[in-house]
Amino acid sequence: xxxxxxxxxxxxxxxxxxxxxxxxxxxxxxxxxxxxxxxxxxxxxxxxxxxxxxxxxxxxxxxxxxxxxxxxxxxxxxxxxxxxxxxxxxxxxxxxxxxxxxxxxxxxxxxxxxxxxxxxxxxxxxxxxxxxxxxxxxxxxxxxxxxxxxxxxxxxxxxxxxxxxxxxxxxxxxxxxxxxxxxxxxxxxxxxxxxxxxxxxxxxxxxxxxxxxxxx
Numbered sequence: 238x239x240x241x242x243x244x245x246x247x248x249x250x251x252x253x254x255x256x257x258x259x260x261x262x263x264x265x266x267x268x269x270x271x272x273x274x275x276x277x278x279x280x281x282x283x284x285x286x287x288x289x290x291x292x293x294x295x296x297x298x299x300x301x302x303x304x305x306x307x308x309x310x311x312x313x314x315x316x317x318x319x320x321x322x323x324x325x326x327x328x329x330x331x332x333x334x335x336x337x338x339x340x341x342x343x344x345x346x347x348x349x350x351x352x353x354x355x356x357x358x359x360x361x362x363x364x365x366x367x368x369x370x371x372x373x374x375x376x377x378x379x380x381x382x383x384x385x386x387x388x389x390x391x392x393x394x395x396x397x398x399x400x401x402x403x404x405x406x407x408x409x410x411x412x413x414x415x416x417x418x419x420x421x422x423x424x425x426x427x428x429x430x431x432x433x434x435x436x437x438x439x440x441x442x443x444x445x446x447x448x449x450x451x452x453x
Contacts (some may be wrong), residue, residue: 245342245421245452246401249391251289252348254407255425257358258330260284262322270315271299274307288429289408291349291381320357329362330427332445337367339449345371347391347404349381349411371395383410385418392418403439403452412437423451 254260264283271278276299278286287295292312300306308314337344345368348355352374359365359372373391375381392399404415407425412434415422424434424441425448431441442448 243342243453244401245403247392247395247397247403248340248342248344248452249347249388249402249404249415249420250344251404251406251408251411252346252350252355252358254288254330254428255405256330256333256346256364257362258328259319259323259358260288260407260428262326263319264288266315266318266322267295270311270318274299274303274311276303284428289349289382289406289410291375292351294381316351316354319354323357323361327358327361329364330445334364336445336448337364340452342403342452343371343395344368345373345391345395347373347387349375349387351376382408383413383417385414388415388418388420392420405448406437407434409433409436423448 250256253263264280267283268278268280292315296307296311346355355372355374356365359368373387375387378386378390380386388404389399392402399419402420404420404422405425406412406415406422407429412422412424416436416438421439422437423439424437426434426441426443434441439451442451
C-alpha cells in the first residue's frame with residue numbers, strides 16, 4: 238500500500254521532456270537529418286508529429302511519405318549526434334530533482350528511447366542513481382506508445398496493479414498509452430500545448446513543483 242494511504246503505489250515517469258530537457262536537441266537533430274534525406278521538416282513540425290514516438294515509428298512514417306527507404310545509417314547517425322549533444326548540453330527539467338525528493342512513492346522510468354539513450358541522459362543530468370533497476374524502454378516490448386504494452390510491462394515487472402499507477406507524460410501519445418493501460422495520466426505541459434494533453438485523466442500541469450501535490 239502507498240505511504241499514508243495514497244491513491245497510487247507507483248509513479249511512472251517518461252524521460253524525454255519530463256525528467257530531462259532533451260526534446261529541443263532531439264528534434265533539432267531529427268529535423269536536420271530528415272531535411273538531408275529529402276523530407277523537409279522543421280524542428281517544430283518534428284515535435285508536433287513525433288513527440289513521444291520511437292525512432293522505429295519515425296522511420297516507418299517518413300518512409301511511407303517518401304515512398305522509399307531512409308538511409309541504413311539513419312538511426313546510428315541520429316544517436317551519434319544526439320549523444321554528442323547530450324554530453325555537453327543536456328540539463329534536467331527545472332525543479333524535477335526537488336519534485337522527486339518530495340514524492341514519497343516508488344518511482345520508475347518508462348521511455349520510448351533506447352536503454353542507452355535513457356542511461357546517458359539520466360547520467361549526464363545526475364538523475365540515474367534515483368532510478369537504478371527501475372528503467373524501462375520501448376526496446377523491452379513489441380509495440381511502443383501509444384500502445385499500452387510498455388506501461389503494462391512496467392506494472393507486471395514491479396508487481397503493481399495498473400489502476401494504482403500514475404504516469405507522468407508530456408506527449409499526447411504517451412497519455413494515450415497510459416489511458417489504454419488503465420493508469421492515471423498526468424500531462425506535463427511545459428513544451429506541449431495543454432490542449433493536446435487534455436485527455437490526461439489526472440489533469441494537466443505546467444511546472445514540476447506542482448506535481449507532488451497532484452499525486453496525494
